[in-house]
Amino acid sequence: MNSVDAYAAELLEGLNEPQRHAVQHPGGPLLVIAGAGSGKTRVLTHRVAYLVRSGQCGLGEILAVTFTNKAAAELRHRVGDLLGRSTRGLWVATFHSACARILRVEAEKLGYTRQFTIYDSDDSKRLVKRCLEAEGADTKRFTPNAVRNQISDHKNRLRSVEQAQDLAAGHYDRTVADAYAAYQKQLVANNAMDFDDLMGRTVDLFERYPDVRERYRRAFKHVLVDEYQDTNPAQYRFLQLLCMDDPMHQAGPSGGGTGRDAKGGGEDTNALTAPLAGEEPGHRNLMVVGDDAQSIYGFRSADIRNILDFEDDFPDAEVIKLEQNYRSTQHILDAANGLIGHNSNQRPKHLFTEEGEGDEVRVRAMQDDHAEARWVVSEVERLAGEGVPLGEMAVLYRTNALSRAIETSLTQAELDYQVIGGVRFFDRAEVKDALSYLQWLHNPANTVAFARVVNRPRRGIGDTSVGRMLNHAASTGVTPLEVIADPAAAGLKTAAVKAVGAFAEQIAELRETLFGAPDEAGVGGTASGSDLRVADLVEDVLRVTGYRSELERSEDPQDEGRLENLDQLHAYAEEFDAEGTAGAGEGTGSEDAFHALDRFLQQTALLSDADSKANGPEGQVTLMTLHNAKGLEYDAVFLVGLEDGIFPHSRAIDSGELEEERRLAYVGITRARRHLAITWARRRAMYGPPQSQVPSRFLRELPHEALDETSPEAMSGQPSFGGSERGRRDFSQIGRIGRGSSPSRPGGPPRDLSSLGLKRGSDLVSSKADAPPAPTWQPGQRVRHVKFDTGEVVRMDGDVVVVHFDDVGEKRLIAGFARLEALG
Structure with missing residues (x-):
């Protein structure tokens, strides 16, 4: 074995078989489906080093694309460590920085000077605001930030101004399209591009100038992409133009971008035309790494079809799955596998680990959001007492508003915390x-x-x-x-x-x-303010x-x-x-x-x-939304607020986007290494006064084998209890809201709850008398509620009673906890 082969062989040591297969891939299109915690960065860095050490190409002939500058810096550093030398010449960059580098050289072909300005998001919003005001639009209704986001979506989907105007279905969309036209005109006049233009203009450049595209094709013999599931149509098209045999071509209108959905389909299909005659075939050495189960950025124009349809775009592509997880214990992975298995649009995979089963996942039903916060904090204190650092614990939630009760409880317990990707409440x-x-x-x-x-x-x-x-x-x-x-x-x-x-x-x-x-x-005041x-x-x-x-x-x-x-x-x-x-005064x-x-x-x-005071060297509990948690990991994770309408979010339920919400839950579960707890509250003050909640449908999709023995009842909204062996339970009716059944022994009568070790909310209650009743209400029956006053029962949905209250309208309440009083 010569020295080159020996160096290359060293890079394969310590890799599992699928990882080695990906690193040694002979060339051509390659899709690596990298499950959570499966070592995708390790594969990417070893692949780059292997290409260089095996003599297949030089550092300057590789383009490695990531989504963040931090990820790019880490990849470059790790490649340098593997090679034992400088990585000078290696293109490791985000999509936008790679395109900016190209455009600094080629901008004059598109009517810009090489000194063009790049507008950040604040610059863009200010310019959009001026354009809206010039058009006479009401900036209170058409807020600059919202309009800017809409324009960004058009650009990420490579829609020209003209196409945006053609697609406008109403007054709001037409106003956005007109603002887009004025905004783009001003950008060109200012010799400026925004972040989205960096992608769109580079695509425009490659489509307009085949010789420029060919030069960069030859320069980059291998293209590697991280987090491929997060690519949008513009990013897909950029990669297509760099690597595919017969890239489709259309010259976009000057100043308007190329203007179509790069994947084809939908309203923009006709924008793709025939391939260029006589064009040399692409090298097709495109390696993309990602996980469709972690595609959670649809709101940023990310298109999951890019990873799901990879073989349609590259029929000769090889697909390698990385399923061995190096982060979590098996019970946590079983919960993740079971949940994501309910998605239909996915590439099936089964995560496994050699780290052992570990602690079972705990699901807890709390009386209200305060009890939930107190329980989380008590568990943080317990784990800290067992040696888990505060910095290795995270509380994750669907929306930032859920942090308030947790923050208050942490502050009262004098536990330091940080809010990532957001601001303290x-x-x-x-x-x-x-x-x-x-x-x-x-x-x-x-x-x-x-x-x-x-x-x-x-x-x-x-x-x-x-x-x-x-x-x-x-x-x-x-x-x-x-x-x-x-x-x-x-x-x-x-x-x-x-x-x-x-x-x-x-x-x-x-x-x-x-x-x-x-x-x-x-000079005074009346007593009208007394109440x-x-x-x-x-x-x-x-x-x-x-x-x-x-x-x-x-x-x-x-x-x-x-x-x-x-x-x-x-x-x-x-x-x-x-x-x-x-402590109030007794005055007027x-x-x-x-x-x-x-x-x-x-x-x-x-x-x-108190929020601003640190607790010392033991670290901080981390609070963040699930979107911000992607890519991170902690010893202990608490997922809070698992209630229908909160997670999954009501917006996703209404729009039929449950699969992305489920992927978001999967991301949250797979952040945990050793300890995972999931909570929901029977009553929560989320959008006004406290209201009864129902457990998230995602809880009913978790496999019981991954859970501790009190979790199944908590998942269904029933009181939590223990005291029997898991294998002898009848779980057939648990969690099926709307079935009208309660947990019972196989073939026997309903459980006598007083004989079991019941839990109060999620903790112990003493007797059957403490368990909430589960009355059956009849449609048309008049009732009174302690908060909503009088109303009429509309229907029963299993253990949920729907009541139309005279003053506040229709509410869904868990019958056993609603404390309704019959009238008449």
Whole structure:
């Protein structure tokens, strides 16, 4: 064996058989289906090093594409370690940075100079806003961020301005398409590209100039792609043009992009034309690595068809599956395998490990979101006591709004935590805005709070006007509240005076709500505020100022999350009110309301202050959404909020996107190495007052063999219990909401729950009397609920009763926990 062969052979040591097969692939198209934790980065880095060490190509003849700069840096570093030398010349880059590098050389062919500017997302949003204003669009309805996202989707699908206009189905879409046209025109005039243009313009370049495409084809003898399941149509087309034998060709209109769905199909199929005559065949050395079960970025235009249909695009492709997992124990993998098996659009795989079975997965049903948070924190403390570092524990949830109860419980337990990919709850902009309104109502001299809220939502009160009002207040010794009563005295212009006057009317209404109407002398307040609750005041602020309505009108998906956060703030205020007014003064009603607000603001300030304090070297518990958790791993993972409508999200249920939601749950499960717990709450304050919840359908898809023995009952909404052997259980009816059955012994009568070791919520209860009743309600029967008052039963869905309440409309309640009272 010569030295080259010896060096290459070293790279195969320690790899399992499928990994070695992928690293030694002789060439041509290769799809590596890399299950979670199966060592895909190891395969990619060893493949690059093997190509170089075996003499198949030089470093400068390889293009390795990743999705993040961090992943690119890691890949380059690990290749350098394997080769034992510099990786200078190796193209390891994100899609966008690779395209930017190409365009810096070739931009003049597309009408740009090589010094073109790359606009970041803030630059793009500002330009979109100017274009919308120039078109006369209402930027409160057509928010720049939402319109920018729509334009981005068009570009990622390679749709030209003209195609976007042709596809516009209504006024909103037409406005977006017109903004797209104006925006793109301005980009070209400014010699600028946004991030999406970097992909689209490179595709445009390769399609317009076959000689340029051929030059880069020859330069890159091997192309490797990480996270292929996350590629969008533009990225797919870029790879197709670099590697395929007969790439389809169309010259896109100048200034408009190539303009079609690169995969074909759908509304853009006709945009692909015949292959170029006389073009040399591509080298076809394309290796893509990914996992269709982790395709969770459809909202970013990622197209799972790219990985599912790889053999359709490359009929001679070889497919290798990496199924041995090096991260998790087998019980965790069994849960993941069982869940994802319910997806129909997938490449079947079965993850296995040699790490042993490990702890069983635990599913716990909690009485409410507070009990859920307390249980999670108690488990964090227990695991920490057993030696698991806080930094090796993560709490994952579907939406950021679910973090609030967990954050509060962690803070009360004096456990340090970090929120990844987001901001701590009380530091989120919309939460701080609402609290700033309350702070200014409480203290009119608070200039910081005033400056924050005076133009939120946007009222046409610019920074110059705000500065003049603050200067006037400081120079005359009055509060900002007194300034807005006479804005002209602060030197504001006519338009600003009008805007401030409208704002002053809103504040006057809110102050009347808080303090009561002034008496005839204009100096006091009536007792009309005596019944005021802080939660009511929070809602009044959001309503009167127009803050809520602006977010509700928005088409921006991020604003949906902001509304959820404001609903959580309202729920937090509801909880504050429900805890009573211990320590409140015994004065007038207005004093009571004022002092309640004072205590509420003090409590939130103390929570925010405690959030900023670190606990020392033992680390921080990590909180994040499931989308942000992709690619990470922890010793212990808690998945919280597994309720239908929350996870899977109601939006996904309505739009039929359950498979992507299930893939998201799969990602969450496979983040855990040793310990996995999944929780849901029977009552949760998510979108207003606490409401009864039903367990997520995903829980019923988990294989019982992977779970501890109390989990199946928790999955169905039944009380958790133990005390019998797993193999003797009858699980046939567990988790089947709508079947009207309860767990029973095989062939025997229903269980006598008092004889079993019941659990309270998820913990122990003492007797049958503690278990919730499960009454059967008849359609048309009148009932009363402690929260929703009177209503009429619509129907029974198994153990869920549907009631139409006179004041709040239809609600779905778990019959055993609804505490309904029959009337008449």
